[in-house]
Amino acid sequence: MSTVAKPEVLVETRMVYCQNAAAAALLARLDPPLETLPLPQRLPAEEASPCVVIGENSRVFTAELRDAIEQNRARLIYILRDNAGLPAEASGAPIFSFLVPPLQVAVVASTIKAAFDNLDLLRRQASLEQDLLRARSEIDELNQIGIALSTQRNTESLLTLILQKSREITTSDAGSLYLVEETEQGDKSLRFKLTQNESLKLPFTEFTMPINASSIAGYVALTGESLHLEDVYQVPPALPFRFNPKFDHESGYRTKSMLVVPMKNPQGEIIGVVQLINCKRAWDLKVARETADAVVMPYPDTRRALVSSLASQAAVAIENARLYESIETLFEGFVKASVVAIEARDPTTSGHSFRVADLTVGLAEAVDRDDSPAFRNLNFTRTEMKEIRYASLLHDFGKVGVREEVLVKAKKLYPLQFDLLRQRFDFVRKSVQQEHTARKLTYLLEKGREEFLAAQGQLDGDLAERLREMDEFLEFVLKCNEPTVLPEGNFQRLVGLAEVRFQDWTGEPRPLLTGDEMRLLSIPKGSLDDSERKQIESHVVHSVNFLSQIPWTKDIRNIPSIVSAHHEKLNGAGYPKKLTAAEIPFQSKMMTVSDIYDALSASDRPYKKAVPTERALDILKMEANQHLIDAELFRLFTQAEIYRLTANWKHPAGFNL
Numbered sequence: 001m002s003t004v005a006k007p008e009v010l011v012e013t014r015m016v017y018c019q020n021a022a023a024a025a026l027l028a029r030l031d032p033p034l035e036t037l038p039l040p041q042r043l044p045a046e047e048a049s050p051c052v053v054i055g056e057n058s059r060v061f062t063a064e065l066r067d068a069i070e071q072n073r074a075r076l077i078y079i080l081r082d083n084a085g086l087p088a089e090a091s092g093a094p095i096f097s098f099l100v101p102p103l104q105v106a107v108v109a110s111t112i113k114a115a116f117d118n119l120d121l122l123r124r125q126a127s128l129e130q131d132l133l134r135a136r137s138e139i140d141e142l143n144q145i146g147i148a149l150s151t152q153r154n155t156e157s158l159l160t161l162i163l164q165k166s167r168e169i170t171t172s173d174a175g176s177l178y179l180v181e182e183t184e185q186g187d188k189s190l191r192f193k194l195t196q197n198e199s200l201k202l203p204f205t206e207f208t209m210p211i212n213a214s215s216i217a218g219y220v221a222l223t224g225e226s227l228h229l230e231d232v233y234q235v236p237p238a239l240p241f242r243f244n245p246k247f248d249h250e251s252g253y254r255t256k257s258m259l260v261v262p263m264k265n266p267q268g269e270i271i272g273v274v275q276l277i278n279c280k281r282a283w284d285l286k287v288a289r290e291t292a293d294a295v296v297m298p299y300p301d302t303r304r305a306l307v308s309s310l311a312s313q314a315a316v317a318i319e320n321a322r323l324y325e326s327i328e329t330l331f332e333g334f335v336k337a338s339v340v341a342i343e344a345r346d347p348t349t350s351g352h353s354f355r356v357a358d359l360t361v362g363l364a365e366a367v368d369r370d371d372s373p374a375f376r377n378l379n380f381t382r383t384e385m386k387e388i389r390y391a392s393l394l395h396d397f398g399k400v401g402v403r404e405e406v407l408v409k410a411k412k413l414y415p416l417q418f419d420l421l422r423q424r425f426d427f428v429r430k431s432v433q434q435e436h437t438a439r440k441l442t443y444l445l446e447k448g449r450e451e452f453l454a455a456q457g458q459l460d461g462d463l464a465e466r467l468r469e470m471d472e473f474l475e476f477v478l479k480c481n482e483p484t485v486l487p488e489g490n491f492q493r494l495v496g497l498a499e500v501r502f503q504d505w506t507g508e509p510r511p512l513l514t515g516d517e518m519r520l521l522s523i524p525k526g527s528l529d530d531s532e533r534k535q536i537e538s539h540v541v542h543s544v545n546f547l548s549q550i551p552w553t554k555d556i557r558n559i560p561s562i563v564s565a566h567h568e569k570l571n572g573a574g575y576p577k578k579l580t581a582a583e584i585p586f587q588s589k590m591m592t593v594s595d596i597y598d599a600l601s602a603s604d605r606p607y608k609k610a611v612p613t614e615r616a617l618d619i620l621k622m623e624a625n626q627h628l629i630d631a632e633l634f635r636l637f638t639q640a641e642i643y644r645l646t647a648n649w650k651h652p653a654g655f656n657l
């Protein structure tokens with residue numbers, strides 16, 4: 001690390017206070033002499049330097065001395081007189097050593113030395129313990145920051161957190177964060193991403209700058225070396241850059257100490273630079289031009305090491321967040337492509353998946369906000385919202401596994417079937433006409449012109465009657481072919497029609513309606529028979545089978561089970577598992593309301609006319625009353641006007657079928 005900070009020097013003086021004049025005189029005779037001072041009235045309470053006190057009477061046992069001994073600032077050596085014990089004041093006092101007269105200079109001096117050694121040892125131990133505690137708390141702090149960094153997956157929030165934490169652990173008043181950008185051609189530049197300042201609120205715009213030695217951040221990004229400047233206005237001449245004071249001049253701020261650290265990933269690549277400004281003596285202090293000298297200090301070594309460590313963690317966190325975002329983008333693309341695949345199968349339901357997603361997420365947000373007893377305790381995290389959105393987008397994906405002719409079947413007969421039926425009717429019409437012509441010819445030949453002319457009206461009337469009958473049959477079949485409810489009595493008439501026979505071109509008698517046509521035309525409601533309905537319903541199982549193939553991350557792993565229940569009804573009348581209210585996931589219940597509403601109100605289904613909003617809500621209300629869908633969710637869907645979310649719906653930009 002480049003640095004221009006000065007080392008701090010601590011000077012200690014060692015004092016010996018002596019109550020005993022004989023001892024003081026002895027020590028003064030040492031070579032070199034050991035200076036002593038008489039015991040002061042009071043020991044200085046804030047005494048930083050160690051001292052030894054030589055006492056001989058009760059006056060030495062003061063509260064100050066006891067405190068100083070306990071705090072390892074002092075040691076007491078006591079001179080015991082002949083026949084005299086310790087005075088009462090000495091009770092419980094921590095005495096380092098006793099001397100007994102006659103005093104010998106060597107004994108006194110070595111006892112004093114032992115007392116100082118003891119103080120040094122204990123003070124060093126205390127200092128080591130303090131260092132250990134500080135190191136522990138720094139590791140704790142770094143760990144806490146590391147955890148915070150690793151859980152933040154949004155890059156922008158992460159960068160803010162990195163700068164904030166770097167400033168906090170260094171009590172920096174301000175700071176900026178730069179990221180290295182690389183073009184596809186491999187050209188690198190430095191983007192000024194973020195700035196923070198406790199003393200000033202600043203307007204901020206991003207910009208890019210070259211990575212070279214002409215700027216401080218550029219120099220660090222170029223060399224990969226940390227840089228510490230005690231005062232940016234006194235950059236050592238050996239360094240290739242100068243501080244640009246423009247900002248200080250314009251704002252009245254004073255940039256003084258600066259710590260600039262590269263963010264390197266484990267491969268050693270520099271992905272950004274953290275620039276910390278003005279290490280304050282206390283976090284709460286503000287920096288201005290006038291106060292900078294008093295408030296700002298150089299960055300201490302320990303803090304610099306912490307920032308370096310934090311910067312490495314930050315680099316990994318940024319790369320992880322970027323990776324996470326690219327995985328998310330990738331997955332979004334995959335989901336979008338899946339929706340394209342669903343919609344391509346059945347363009348008549350175009351946009352259904354997106355609208356159901358918008359409605360369900362909107363309903364989930366309303367549940368989040370709602371304070372009613374039903375939803376008071378229900379909240380969805382951002383990830384849970386994402387889970388709901390993906391599940392909604394993919395809920396009908398299984399339709400890709402349903403035969404297309406069934407999926408888009410609009411009438412009871414398939415178009416080809418109906419064409420065939422119509423051709424058969426045309427054939428019968430032609431046959432009737434041809435039969436009529438043959439009959440007329442026979443009549444003419446047998447009866448002669450006069451009789452034929454007389455009977456012609458009757459003959460033509462018979463033809464018209466038979467053709468009208470055929471037209472009526474066809475009209476009736478057309479009506480039955482509609483997916484509406486089959487009116488009372490129509491079934492019987494169909495049975496009657498099925499008994500009508502005609503002769504094919506070989507003269508073989510055949511039924512006017514085949515058994516299959518008869519069966520389909522007899523469908524009482526809708527366009528699907530039981531087996532076709534089952535095929536459509538199987539889309540849920542196909543969806544779940546497909547979604548179960550995806551190795552979902554833990555936080556969104558419920559997607560298959562949410563999707564699996566989107567056609568279940570609370571009373572057990574749904575499909576495919578006939579689940580009941582308690583077994584259906586809440587997210588599926590929300591999706592069901594949205595799904596039914598969109599299926600009713602979507603205007604682009606040729607076989608099902610769009611239902612106006614009021615009618616669609618009425619139908620949902622009926623379903624709620626019949627305990628098919630969740631009544632509380634329906635209440636919220638209406639009250640919060642969730643249905644409006646898709647009122648003017650359009651495909652997302654860039655979405656191409």
Ligand SMILES: [Fe+2]
Nearest residue numbers: 395396566567
């Ligand atoms: Fe569905």
Ligand SMILES: [Fe+2]
Nearest residue numbers: 352395396595
């Ligand atoms: Fe659906």
